[in-house]
Amino acid sequence: MLLSICIPTYNGGAYLEACLESVCKQTYTDFEILVCDDCSSDNTIEIIKDFQKKDARIKLFVNEKNLGLVGNWNRCIELAKGEWVKFIFQDDFISSTCLQSMLQVTDDKTQMVVCEREYLFEEGTSDEIKGFYDVVPRLHQFFGNEEAQYVSANQLSLLINKYFPANFIGEPTSIMFRKSIADVVGLFNPKIAQLCDLEYCLRIGTRDGFIYIPDKFVSFRVHGAATSQKNGSEKYFASVFGDKIYILYLLLFDSLYLDFRKNYTNAELRKLKYRLFYMVYHADLYVKTEDKGNMLLKEMQELKNLCPEIKQFKKYYPLYATVKFWAGPIRMKLNSLIKKKD
DSSP states (O other): OEEEEEEEESSOOOTHHHHHHHHOOOOOEEEEEEEEEOOOOOSSHHHHHHHHHTTTTTTEESSSSHHHEEEEEEEEHHHHOOSSEEEOOOTTHHHHHHHHHHHHHHOOOOOOOEEEEEEOOOOTOOOOHHHHHHHHTTTTHHHHHHEEEEHHHHHHHHHHHHTTTOOOOOGGGGGGGGGOOOHHOOOOOOTTTSSSHHHHHHHHHHOEEEEEEEEEEEEEEOOOOOOHHHHHSSOOOIIIIIHHHHHHHHHHOOOOGGGHHHOOOOOHHHHHHHHHHHHHHHHHOOOOOOSSSHHHHHHHHHHHHOOGGGGGGGHHHHHHHHHHHHHHHHHHHHHHHHOOOO
């Protein structure tokens, strides 16, 4: 059974050799290695060509123009010929038994497999970034460390309700999915800047569930030059507000998430809609106070065009602001009365 290993690259020379070495040493051998380079300007291409001399399974594709992160991921999927697609990022690497272990837990109904990951913090990684990853919830906290098991769409939906927008599923190197599922749910969403991998996993998982393996078969490297860190600093509005608002909107209104909504009561959906309102309100407030040169205003307007239902929220702002203004003092007074009673 052919498996497609997809490695999207862009100026990945610093860590690419370790990544390719881990792929070429797999105990499962029936796979192709698709490297899609997004117009690198460093020695990435030279490294790949050197490895091609050692392993004929490596196929190099160089984009004619820079497609960007999500565009390059999608090109990998389009080029894949295998029954399964396994992303491995240029900074990361996998254990020698990763592919074999992930494949052996699948059956004809399985659409996605997720294994646990290990974080590798490069020297110089700030305590703030380390702290962020340390508090990210992981699936083993909910399903244990003992054995592989099926996580149903219903179970995933309940976790979304409690932990979104935390990526409790894992980065793309932790994921393997059936190529044919892309014909059903589509490709990665290019309108999502940072949480595009989480949203794609939710799209598959809320429809078909997935198999979770608690073993750490992949290593995810964290360093200052990583795309996720760049997005956090260079695309602040999108990462703090835009992605979360858009994904919540998709969960509540998009037809691809109809199965997700079936797992929720009307009361739970109302709570989720309130979370969306809360995020939109604070995004508008942030734009109003921080926008310099109308760039954020433009981003906010584009977001509202993508999510037309949230435009009606503005009429509730005066009421929400009034309630918010009085809620603090009332809560403090109630707490004071309770303390006196005690």
